[in-house]
Structures are given as structure tokens and as C-alpha cells.
Amino acid sequence: MDRHLVARGAQRAPFRRFALWIAPWAVMLVLGAYAIYLCLSKGLNQTNMDNRFAFGLWIFLDLSIIALGAGAFFTGFLVYIMKRHELRAVLSSAVVLGFICYSGAILILMVDVGQPLRAWFTFWHPNVHSMLTEVTFCITCYLTVLAIEYAPILMKNRKLKDIPAFLVFEFELHKVMPILAGVGTFLSFFHQGSLGGLYGVLQGRPFAFREGIGIWPTTFFLFIVSAVAAGPSFILLTTWLVSKISGKRLVTDNVSRLLARISGILLIVYVLLKSVDTLGWLNKTVPEFGLSGMSFFLWAPFNVWILFLEVVVFGLVPALLLLAGNKQLRVGWLVFSSFLVCCGILLNRFVMTIQTLSLPTLPFDKFMLYSPSWQEVAAFLFVVAYGVIVYSLSFRYLRLFPQEAGAIRLQGD
Amino acid sequence: MLPWVYGFSWETGQIVFLTIFYSVVGILIASCGLAAVRALRDLKSKNLDGIRWHVDFNDLGDFARTCRHVFTGDVSDRICPNGFDCRTCRFHREFAATKIAAGEATAGMAPDREMSRGLRMPLDRLYHRGHTWVRKEADGTLTVGLDEFGKRVLRNGASAELPRAGSMLTVNGKGWFLLKDGSRIRVLSPVDGKVVETGGPGSRFYLRVAPPDDRDLRHLLNGEEIRPWITREIERLQMALASEEVGIDLADGGELVEDLTMNYPDADWDGVWREIFLEP
Numbered sequence: 001m002d003r004h005l006v007a008r009g010a011q012r013a014p015f016r017r018f019a020l021w022i023a024p025w026a027v028m029l030v031l032g033a034y035a036i037y038l039c040l041s042k043g044l045n046q047t048n049m050d051n052r053f054a055f056g057l058w059i060f061l062d063l064s065i066i067a068l069g070a071g072a073f074f075t076g077f078l079v080y081i082m083k084r085h086e087l088r089a090v091l092s093s094a095v096v097l098g099f100i101c102y103s104g105a106i107l108i109l110m111v112d113v114g115q116p117l118r119a120w121f122t123f124w125h126p127n128v129h130s131m132l133t134e135v136t137f138c139i140t141c142y143l144t145v146l147a148i149e150y151a152p153i154l155m156k157n158r159k160l161k162d163i164p165a166f167l168v169f170e171f172e173l174h175k176v177m178p179i180l181a182g183v184g185t186f187l188s189f190f191h192q193g194s195l196g197g198l199y200g201v202l203q204g205r206p207f208a209f210r211e212g213i214g215i216w217p218t219t220f221f222l223f224i225v226s227a228v229a230a231g232p233s234f235i236l237l238t239t240w241l242v243s244k245i246s247g248k249r250l251v252t253d254n255v256s257r258l259l260a261r262i263s264g265i266l267l268i269v270y271v272l273l274k275s276v277d278t279l280g281w282l283n284k285t286v287p288e289f290g291l292s293g294m295s296f297f298l299w300a301p302f303n304v305w306i307l308f309l310e311v312v313v314f315g316l317v318p319a320l321l322l323l324a325g326n327k328q329l330r331v332g333w334l335v336f337s338s339f340l341v342c343c344g345i346l347l348n349r350f351v352m353t354i355q356t357l358s359l360p361t362l363p364f365d366k367f368m369l370y371s372p373s374w375q376e377v378a379a380f381l382f383v384v385a386y387g388v389i390v391y392s393l394s395f396r397y398l399r400l401f402p403q404e405a406g407a408i409r410l411q412g413d
Numbered sequence: 414m415l416p417w418v419y420g421f422s423w424e425t426g427q428i429v430f431l432t433i434f435y436s437v438v439g440i441l442i443a444s445c446g447l448a449a450v451r452a453l454r455d456l457k458s459k460n461l462d463g464i465r466w467h468v469d470f471n472d473l474g475d476f477a478r479t480c481r482h483v484f485t486g487d488v489s490d491r492i493c494p495n496g497f498d499c500r501t502c503r504f505h506r507e508f509a510a511t512k513i514a515a516g517e518a519t520a521g522m523a524p525d526r527e528m529s530r531g532l533r534m535p536l537d538r539l540y541h542r543g544h545t546w547v548r549k550e551a552d553g554t555l556t557v558g559l560d561e562f563g564k565r566v567l568r569n570g571a572s573a574e575l576p577r578a579g580s581m582l583t584v585n586g587k588g589w590f591l592l593k594d595g596s597r598i599r600v601l602s603p604v605d606g607k608v609v610e611t612g613g614p615g616s617r618f619y620l621r622v623a624p625p626d627d628r629d630l631r632h633l634l635n636g637e638e639i640r641p642w643i644t645r646e647i648e649r650l651q652m653a654l655a656s657e658e659v660g661i662d663l664a665d666g667g668e669l670v671e672d673l674t675m676n677y678p679d680a681d682w683d684g685v686w687r688e689i690f691l692e693p
Contacts, residue, residue: 008684008693125420128430141437148445156472168455171464172448179444183437399472 007158007399011248018396025385025392032382035375036111044114046375055353057372058112061380063195063349065101066139067223068342071231072098072146073181073188078262080181089255092153093242093400094235099146100390104383106143111379131198138191145184148173153398189224196223199352206289207296208356210281218277219352225273229266230345232259233322233338240335242395250401253331260334264322267341271315278307299367302355310351314344462586466601470496472693477649481634482508484641496585497542499632509631529643531668532561539633540642541603543691545588545619547633555604555628556618557588562646563600566689567593568672575611575619582606582622584632589619591690594674596683599692603633646689653685 001015012018039046049056075094078084110116123140126133154160155170193216199208200217210217236259243250282293297304318337325333358368372380394400414431415421455464470478480491481499487508499505534540538548544563548556559567574590574597582588588602600619605628610621634642647669654677670676687693 003681004683006681008681008687010684011681124414124418126414126430127420128426134430137434141434141441144441148441161468164456164461165452167468168461168464169448169452171468172451172455173445175451176444176448179440183440187437402472402474 002397005157005159005397007397010399010404012396013246018392022389022392025388028381028385029389032378032380032385035378036382038375039111039379040116044112046373048370048373048376052368053357053370055357056370057376057380058108060350060353061108061383062105062112063353064346065383066105066195067192067227067230067345067349068234069098069101069105069231070188070192070227071233071235072101072149073142073184074228074231075235076149076177076181077185080178081185084258086255086258089251089401089403090235090239090259092398092402093239095146095149095153096391096394096398096400097235097238099143099150100387102139102143102146104387106139107386108379108383131194131201134194135191135198138187138194142184142187142191145180145187148180149177149184152177153394153400156399157397188227192224192227193220196220196352199356202356204361205356205359206286206291206361207359208352209285210277211285218273218280222270222274222277225266225270226345226348229263229270230341232263232266233318233341235259236263237335237338237342239401240331240338242391246395248404250404252403255403256331256334257326260322260338261326263338263341264319264326267315267319268323271311271319274311274315278311296359299359302351302358306347306351306355310344310347314340314347318344462583465587466496466585469692473691474693476645476652477688477691477693479645480504481638481642484634484638484645497632498584500584500629505631529640530647532565532643534561534639534643536636536639539603539630539635540639541601541633542642543585543588543601543603544646544689545600545603547603547630548618550621553623554609555606555622555624557603557620557622558612558618559591559600559614562643562669563690565669565671566650566673566686567591568674570594571614573613573619575613576608578608578610580608582608582620591686593686594682596686598686598690600690604628604630650685650689653688654680 006012013021035046047056072094075087075091079087079091110119113119122133122136126137152170152173155166160166161170196219197217199205200210200212200219202208208219210219212218212220236256239250239256286293286296294304296302297307318340321329321337322334322341325337354370358370360367416423421427455461475492478492480488480493482488482505483491491504493502495502535546538546540546540560544560544566546558546560548558550556571591571593574592576582576587576589582602583605584602586602588600591598591600604622604624606622606624608620609623612618612620650669654673674680674682
């Protein structure tokens with residue numbers, strides 16, 4: 001039915017099966033759209049957030065997908081700036097994933113702002129002393145970069161390529177890609193950092209507060225390093241997932257191993273920095289507040305196990321597997337390690353958002369737990385469904401993996 | 414945001430922040446603007462074929478872009494960086510000079526060498542990677558046709574959309590189109606020159622071309638290169654036809670059947686043809 005639109009040389013499932021795959025996600029999308037409509041029309045009283053819990057599921061989602069979306073800028077950086085051309089095999093997929101992550105994050109932020117019609121205020125009257133302002137400017141600009149990077153991938157569609165205007169624009173856009181990759185890297189470094197800095201500057205929240213260098217708390221740097229460490233792992237994991245779901249071999253093993261090695265090296269650096277930072281915070285920052293570091297881990301379910309899980313199980317273990325086992329282990333183990341890395345980044349962002357706000361900060365404060373309303377969950381699922389649908393359409397109609405057609409021949413590599 | 418907007422103040426933080434922001438926006442607008450202006454210029458220029466070939470060539474797999482010197486064993490592995498235009502390739506020039514110095518020649522090869530994996534590829538002509546042949550005629554013109562491999566892949570029922578006499582051709586530009594089963598397949602021109610006569614699928618040739626005075630055919634394959642090239646082309650065809658589940662399932666060493674399309678009715682033939690004729 002839609003064969004004439006599928007990339008040449010790529011074999012895709014019949015349209016009927018593809019439609020069946022899309023259907024449940026479309027239902028989820030519609031449900032999420034309704035929840036978003038409720039939030040926009042009736043206000044944020046549709047959520048379980050309040051003045052104490054001003055950050056909830058949506059901010060956790062934002063932080064997580066922006067961190068995972070770092071694979072896009074980092075792959076672009078590695079290909080165009082560091083000249084690791086073998087990663088071209090996953091570059092288009094990384095761009096699409098990045099575009100989905102950032103557009104999803106901005107979409108949910110628009111709902112979270114409460115009055116999206118006034119979202120432009122942040123640009124028109126920026127408070128340049130706020131980390132959030134930097135984040136807003138950077139992710140908006142970076143989404144623009146990703147949209148520009150997505151355009152040539154779209155214009156390579158089998159039918160669109162036949163239109164001369166698209167052909168030449170795509171050809172010329174390719175020439176400026178290194179500039180865009182550079183700009184994307186610059187923007188990403190800053191907004192990943194500022195998202196971390198956002199928590200590090202919270203003096204009233206000793207659990208999150210960190211000292212640092214100049215105006216930048218250590219969380220600024222930790223967020224950057226953790227995002228660039230998780231980015232390649234997320235690309236590896238999604239490529240494997242798409243490969244399993246579609247039943248196609250999309251990249252050669254050496255590409256997977258390279259991604260794993262890059263992720264492993266950066267993760268080791270991150271684990272080291274995180275450990276030093278945690279020790280410094282426990283032994284210097286917190287005592288200066290007149291508190292005991294371990295007092296923050298007395299509140300179930302956020303006991304010390306969560307720190308162990310984050311640093312050791314989701315940090316050190318996958319880092320060692322990715323690095324030490326890079327050549328010996330089967331790709332499946334590397335994918336499993338990447339899964340652990342992605343879990344680690346999600347847990348870190350969860351801890352920074354939810355645990356920070358749950359813990360009491362004043363003597364009369366109580367420990368609070370927050371659970372999202374169905375509207376929040378549905379809006380969250382809207383972004384997930386949106387991502388799956390956009391990626392599925394891109395995978396079906398665009399050439400996301402240039403090695404796909406030739407990969408069959410390379411079986412057994 | 415701007416000096417006259419409420420909230421703006423001439424303080425260092427504000428100036429630095431907004432300068433960086435405006436610089437980023439400026440770079441983005443300039444980059445896209447530059448691409449758009451160049452694209453408009455390209456559209457107005459007559460180089461659309463060249464751009465299309467550049468894009469297509471980069472979309473071909475590494476296997477399809479293998480350098481001709483791999484066929485003859487001069488190098489073990491090399492990807493062509495020149496869009497199959499060896500006339501400007503320093504690497505090719507050096508190898509050709511070495512071969513001439515070593516006295517290697519392709520003339521006078523035995524007629525049985527004209528058979529490559531069951532396909533007749535006469536050695537009195539030169540071959541283009543897009544499955545066309547070129548023969549020098551006594552009157553100085555060049556006749557151009559579709560090689561045996563190309564014909565076998567298309568088999569019967571293909572019609573052609575040929576350029577008019579007087580049209581100019583450029584190497585790796587649009588030569589003519591083949592029309593089959595709703596597909597319109599572009600065949601690359603193997604030579605530069607002016608079309609003086611047209612033939613077609615039922616004729617001995619497709620085009621007769623008057624080349625420029627300084628004609629240069631060094632980019633075309635000949636002699637010893639043909640057989641290994643065809644062997645690799647059959648592998649490429651196997652890859653294009655391979656099913657996802659089974660992988661490559663044609664027996665190694667076999668010959669192409671007469672009518673492939675009949676034997677693979679479910680294949681994405683449009684994709685296969687475009688792969689073989691270098692239009693991925």
C-alpha cells in the first residue's frame with residue numbers, strides 16, 4: 001500500500017501490521033491529548049503538584065529525556081567534530097531520537113508552565129540570573145538545530161528526493177552540518193549543565209545544594225558528564241530495540257562496540273566525579289549546614305540503598321562491563337549494560353527532582369510523598385506515544401540506518 | 414531582550430547572556446540562509462544532475478562504491494572518493510602509469526574472456542559502473558548501450574525515454590530513462606558529448622554521441638576489470654534480492670537466469686533496479 005514511500009532497499013512490514021503496531025500508541029496519544037486539554041483549559045489543579053511539590057512527574061520526564069537525548073548532540077559532535085565517521089551508521093537515528101526527546105520536553109513544559117500563551121515572556125523578559133532562563137533559551141535553540149538536522153533526513157525520503165528543490169536544499173544543508181553540530185554541542189553543554197545547576201543552587205534544599213566552581217555548582221558538571229555518558233548508551237539500546245522489533249540487523253557489531261566503549265569511558269569518569277562529589281557533600285557541605293549527611297537517607301523509601309543503586313549498580317557495574325568487556329562480551333551484554341546506564345540516569349533525575357522535594361527542610365516540615373494525577377500520567381504517556389509514533393514513521397519511511405541494506409552481507413562479523 | 418523592553422538593564426550578565434544568545438541565533442539564521450541561497454543558485458544552474466549524482470553516490474553502500482583497483486587486486490580495500498570519475502583521481506593516474514610502465518596491456522585477450530559469469534561482455538568496448546557500454550566508432554562518435562547485466566536484470570518489457578538528438582550529456586549525469594512496471598529508472602550517462610542519434614531497447618544501441626575534442630574515457634572499465642566487476646555486481650544483486658529471513662540465497666558461482674523478475678515476483682523491483690543502476 002505504501003511501498004512506494006519506503007526507503008529503497010529497506011524491507012518493511014506490510015502496512016496492515018504497521019497500522020496494528022501504531023494503533024495502541026495512537027489511543028495513548030489521544031488519551032494524553034485529552035489530559036493536556038484538561039490541564040490547559042482548567043489549569044494546574046488537574047495535577048497533584050502544589051507549592052511544596054512544584055516539580056513532579058513532568059519535570060522528571062523533562063530531565064530524563066533531555067539527558068537521554070544527549071546522544072543526538074554527542075553523536076553529531078563525534079561524527080562532525082571528532083571525525084568518527086563509523087558513527088554515521090547511527091547518526092540519523094540519533095537525530096530523530098534527539099528531536100523527539102527535545103520536542104517532547106518542550107511540549108510538556110508548555111503544559112507545566114500553566115499559561116502557555118505567556119510562554120514567550122521568558123524570552124521577552126529574561127531573568128539572566130536564573131538557570132531556568134538559560135535552559136529555556138538553550139533547549140529552544142537546540143530544538144531548532146535538531147529540526148534543521150532532521151530536515152535533510154526527511155528530504156531524503158524516496159518521493160521527496162525526486163523534487164529538485166528538496167534535493168538541492170538537502171545537499172546544501174549537509175555542507176553546513178558541521179557548524180550546526182558545533183552549535184548543538186555548545187548549546188547542549190550549557191543546558192545540560194544548567195539543568196543540574198538548577199538544583200545545585202537551591203540553598204534552601206541541602207539535599208540538592210552543592211558548592212562548585214564560580215557560579216557553577218558541581219551538579220552543573222555532573223549533569224553534563226552523566227548526559228554524555230548515557231547518550232551513546234541510549235543510542236545503543238534503542239538501536240537494539242528497533243532491531244529486535246523490526247527483525248532487521250541495522251548496524252554492524254563494531255558500531256555497537258564503539259558506542260559501548262565511549263559510554264563506558266565517560267561513565268567511569270562520571271562515577272568517579274559523582275563519588276568525589278558525594279563524599280565532599282557528606283563530609284563538608286552538609287556539616288556546614290549543621291546537619292548530618294546520613295539524615296537525608298532516613299526517610300523510606302529513599303534510604304541509602306538508592307544511593308548505592310545509583311552509583312554502584314547503575315553506575316560502576318555497567319561502566320566496568322562496557323569498558324572491560326567491550327571486546328570479550330557479546331553485544332547482548334553491552335546492550336544490557338546500556339540498559340543499566342539508562343536506568344541510572346533516570347534514577348539520578350528522579351532522585352534530584354522527587355527526593356529533593358520530599359525531604360523536610362524546616363523543623364516543622366514533614367516528609368512528603370507525591371503521586372501524580374491521572375492527567376499527569378496521561379500527559380507523560382502522550383510524550384512516550386508521540387515518540388514511538390514519530391520514530392516508527394521515521395524508521396518506516398526514511399533511511400535511518402545506512403548500513404541496514406548491506407548489513408545482511410556482513411552477518412557473522 | 415532588547416534595550417527598550419521592560420526588565421532590560423545594561424549590566425554585564427545581561428549583555429553577555431544576550432550576546433551569546435543572539436550570536437547563536439545569528440549563526441543558525443546565517444547557516445540556513447546560506448544553504449537556502451546556495452540551493453536557489455543550484456536550482457538555477459544546470460548542475461542539477463551533478464548534485465543528484467553526488468547525493469546518490471554518497472547514499473550507495475560501501476560495497477557499491479568499491480574502487481576499480483580492488484577488482485584487479487591493486488589494492489585490497491578502497492572506497493571510491495570521486496563518484497566513479499577516475500579522470501580526476503590521482504590514485505588512478507598513479508596506478509595506470511605503473512601498469513603502462515610494467516607493460517601490462519589488455520589488447521588481444523582471448524574471446525572466452527568476454528564471458529563473465531555467463532554474461533557476454535565484449536571486450537571491444539568500455540563499461541560504465543552504471544551498466545552501460547561505450548564503443549568508439551570509426552567516425553569518431555561513441556555508441557552507448559545497456560550492458561548484458563543491465564538487460565538481464567530488466568529483461569523484457571522495458572521501454573526507454575531517450576534524450577533528443579542535439580542534447581548534451583555529461584559523465585554521471587542523466588543519460589536516459591528506462592520505464593518498466595511503473596518504475597522510471599535513470600541510467601547514468603557514461604560519456605560527455607552531444608547526442609547525434611538515438612536507438613532504443615530494440616536497437617543495437619541506445620545513443621550515438623559526438624564527444625568533445627578532448628574526450629577522456631579513463632573513467633570507464635575495460636579488459637581485466639570486467640570479470641571481477643561483474644562478479645561483484647552479481648553479489649550486489651544477490652544482496653538487493655536477499656530476503657531478510659534467509660539472507661543471500663543464490664548459489665555462489667551460478668549464472669543469472671534469463672528472467673529474474675519472473676523468478677522473484679515479490680521482490681521490490683523498483684528498489685533493486687535503482688540499486689543496480691546506482692540510484693539508491
